[in-house]
Structure formats: structure tokens, C-alpha cells
Amino acid sequence: MYSEINAPIRTIMTPGPVEAHPRVLRAMGIPILGQFDPAFLKIMDEVKEMIKVPFQTKNEQAFAIDGTSRSGLEAALIGLIEPGDKVLIPAYGRFAYLLGEISERAKADVVYLEKEWDSIFDQSDIIQAIKEHQPKIVALIHGETANGQMQPLEKIGEYCQENDVFFVVDTVATYGGAPVKVDEWGIDIAIAGTQKCVGVPSGMSLITYNERVEKVLTSRYQKELGLSKDFRNERHISSNYLDLSQLQRYWSNERINHHTEATSMIYALHEGLRLMIQEGIENGYERHRVNDEAIQAGIAAMGLKLYGDLETKMPTVTPILIPEGIDGEAVRSMLLNEFGVEIASSFGPLQGKIWRIGNMGFSSRKENVLHVLAAFEAALVFHGAEINRGEGVMAALRVYQEHK
Numbered sequence: 001m002y003s004e005i006n007a008p009i010r011t012i013m014t015p016g017p018v019e020a021h022p023r024v025l026r027a028m029g030i031p032i033l034g035q036f037d038p039a040f041l042k043i044m045d046e047v048k049e050m051i052k053v054p055f056q057t058k059n060e061q062a063f064a065i066d067g068t069s070r071s072g073l074e075a076a077l078i079g080l081i082e083p084g085d086k087v088l089i090p091a092y093g094r095f096a097y098l099l100g101e102i103s104e105r106a107k108a109d110v111v112y113l114e115k116e117w118d119s120i121f122d123q124s125d126i127i128q129a130i131k132e133h134q135p136k137i138v139a140l141i142h143g144e145t146a147n148g149q150m151q152p153l154e155k156i157g158e159y160c161q162e163n164d165v166f167f168v169v170d171t172v173a174t175y176g177g178a179p180v181k182v183d184e185w186g187i188d189i190a191i192a193g194t195q196k197c198v199g200v201p202s203g204m205s206l207i208t209y210n211e212r213v214e215k216v217l218t219s220r221y222q223k224e225l226g227l228s229k230d231f232r233n234e235r236h237i238s239s240n241y242l243d244l245s246q247l248q249r250y251w252s253n254e255r256i257n258h259h260t261e262a263t264s265m266i267y268a269l270h271e272g273l274r275l276m277i278q279e280g281i282e283n284g285y286e287r288h289r290v291n292d293e294a295i296q297a298g299i300a301a302m303g304l305k306l307y308g309d310l311e312t313k314m315p316t317v318t319p320i321l322i323p324e325g326i327d328g329e330a331v332r333s334m335l336l337n338e339f340g341v342e343i344a345s346s347f348g349p350l351q352g353k354i355w356r357i358g359n360m361g362f363s364s365r366k367e368n369v370l371h372v373l374a375a376f377e378a379a380l381v382f383h384g385a386e387i388n389r390g391e392g393v394m395a396a397l398r399v400y401q402e403h404k
């Protein structure tokens with residue numbers, strides 16, 4: 001016989017998934033409603049409005065897509081891309097290549113602007129590349145989880161708006177944890193997820209886009225044959241499930257019959273967003289910032305080095321260089337097995353070179369920061385790393401004292 005799941009309780013300090021607030025988990029147990037039940041439609045309408053708050057947008061279109069964050073990235077890109085369209089991807093880390101991969105599969109002509117992963121782009125270099133390559137779309141990552149860097153966007157956005165280029169931005173790792181100003185920065189489509197700074201289980205993507213994008217989507221709208229014969233479209237979007245032109249109608253008063261909404265996830269998302277708004281998004285940014293300061297102070301006091309340009313480090317991820325001669329995976333295993341603490345490794349050229357401590361959503365709490373630093377120090381000492389003993393937690397405590 002199979003036994004009931006008996007999951008250990010963890011302190012999750014990775015760049016996602018992070019811990020979910022108990023109220024979010026409780027919301028998932030609310031009884032199921034039919035997807036067109038007026039009681040459920042009211043919840044969807046509230047979710048739509050609440051999604052806009054951390055995006056800092058007045059866009060009409062904002063909703064959730066079933067599927068993890070990359071479903072939103074894919075929906076955004078395939079909604080705009082038609083075969084042969086040029087997409088410029090400035091890449092300063094792993095996730096940019098995901099945008100490229102999705103665009104390639106949508107038969108775009110993909111141009112990468114590449115650099116070392118230790119810092120962001122100068123915005124003028126990206127603008128220069130737009131002038132040179134004349135793409136239809138520029139797609140990039142706001143907060144690059146793989147290396148902890150955060151790209152300024154406002155000048156790129158302004159240039160795109162003035163020159164009829166679509167600006168698509170992955171804000172998955174920053175939404176709710178650091179300012180994301182969709183309207184002010186000239187972003188056409190922004191995409192986020194649930195399991196990072198929103199502190200909701202993974203399984204949904206959040207998206208917002210402006211009228212310029214809506215116009216393109218509307219021109220590509222095709223309704224399912226079983227619903228109507230009148231809406232055939234040669235330029236239809238290549239996916240049915242991730243077709244924004246249908247999804248926006250599903251989430252509007254038209255309520256076309258598309259998929260069956262993931263009721264329990266919508267409940268969770270409603271509660272996660274409600275908690276964020278109740279805290280105040282500015283207060284939420286400040287909480288992430290102070291916890292980040294404490295993590296950085298603790299790591300520095302131990303004598304460890306951070307990876308990359310600290311000026312542009314995102315507040316939600318801290319990449320730490322693994323000291324010479326230390327087995328990074330052995331340290332991570334000890335953290336998990338002995339302390340119940342999870343931190344992350346990294347990808348591609350950074351695999352085996354850095355650890356990453358996440359600082360996101362409900363996991364971004366003082367007690368988590370102090371626990372991860374204490375456990376980390378002990379695990380490092382156990383593995384023979386030469387660090388300053390007893391300094392990490394002290395430095396973090398001093399940061400918290402200053403912010404009392």
C-alpha cells in the first residue's frame with residue numbers, strides 16, 4: 001500500500017519555488033466552483049485587477065495562464081512572432097536563451113547579442129543593436145536568476161516605443177520583489193510567475209500587455225471550429241492552448257469557452273496577490289531589500305566572495321563563488337539533510353562555480369535569512385572551508401538592528 005505523503009518541512013532559500021504562505025495553502029482547499037459560476041467569475045475579475053498592481057500598469061489586459069512562467073513567455077512570443085520575423089535577444093544569462101529557443105521554434109529569425117554573464121548590458125549597446133538589426137521584437141530578462149543580475153530597461157523601452165519595436169520582458173524573478181514599471185519603462189508585454197516573489201505554488205504565469213499588442217493579437221484571432229465557423233484566420237497563432245487572442249476573450253466579459261480554469265490555483269493566486277497588496281508593494285520591495293542586505297553582509301563577513309557586478313545585483317538572488325577546493329554539492333546536501341535548508345546551484349558555465357541564495361516572496365523573512373546563514377557557515381566549516389567563524393549571523397543581525 002502507498003502511504004500518505006509525509007513531506008519534510010524545509011526552509012527554502014532558492015530562486016523558486018519558494019515557501020507558500022499558510023493562507024495561500026489554505027485557500028487551495030476552498031471548495032471547487034464551476035468555471036463560469038458567477039462566484040468564480042468575480043474571483044477571476046479580482047485576480048485580473050490585482051495582477052496589475054505589482055506590474056504597475058494601467059493596461060486593460062492582465063491575466064493568468066495555466067502553466068508555469070515559461071507558458072507566459074511562450075504565449076507572449078508566439079502571439080507576436082510570425083515566420084521570418086526578426087527577434088533580438090540580448091543575453092547576459094541562461095534565461096535569455098530560453099526566449100531565443102522559444103522564438104526559434106516559432107520560426108523567427110533570432111539574433112543574439114551576447115556577453116559575459118557577470119554583468120548587465122549598457123542600455124545604449126542594446127539600442128545600437130536594435131538600430132543595426134531592425135528587429136520586430138526585442139526580448140530580454142529583467143532579473144536573470146542564473147547569475148543574480150538585473151537589467152535596467154527604461155531607455156530600451158523608450159527607444160522601442162518610438163521606433164515601433166515590440167519590447168517583451170521576462171520579469172519572473174523580480175515581480176513583487178523589486179520594482180517592475182511596465183508603463184513607465186515602455187514594456188509591451190511583461191511576464192511573471194507564481195512560485196517566485198508571489199509565494200504561490202508553481203503552475204501559473206501572469207501576463208500583461210498593452211493595446212499595441214492587443215491589436216496584433218486581435219488581427220490573428222481564430223475561434224475553434226466547434227464553436228463557430230466564422231472566425232477562420234490564415235495568420236492564426238500556432239498554439240491553441242497558449243493563444244493569447246483566445247485567452248484574453250476567455251478572461252473578458254465575452255468568456256469564450258477555452259480551457260477549464262485551474263480553480264484551486266486561482267484561489268491560491270488570489271490569496272497570494274491579496275497578501276502582497278495588503279503588505280503594500282513598496283513595503284514588499286523594502287522587505288526584500290533589507291533581507292538582501294543582511295544576506296550580503298553575512299556572506300561578506302564570512303569572507304566569501306559574491307559573483308558578478310554588485311552594483312546591478314538583483315535583491316532576490318545572491319550568487320556566491322564556491323571557494324577553491326570545496327565541493328559545492330556536498331555543502332548543499334548537508335544544508336538540506338542536516339538543517340532542512342535548500343539553496344541552489346546554477347546552470348551552464350556557472351554550474352559548479354556558484355551557489356545561489358534566493359530571497360523571494362514568503363521565504364524572504366528575517367528568521368529564514370538568519371537560519372540559512374547559520375547553517376551555511378556550519379556546513380562550510382564542516383567541509384574545511386577557511387572562513388571567518390561566527391561572523392556571518394552577527395553581521396546580518398547588525399543589519400536588522402539598523403533597520404529596526
Ligand SMILES: *Cc1c(COP(=O)(O)O)cnc(C)c1O
Pocket residue numbers: 015016068069070071095141143144145170171172173193202
Ligand atoms: C524561474 C524563471 C523562469 C522559468 O519559470 P518556470 O516557472 O519554471 O517556467 C523564467 N525566467 C526567469 C527569469 C526565471 O527566474
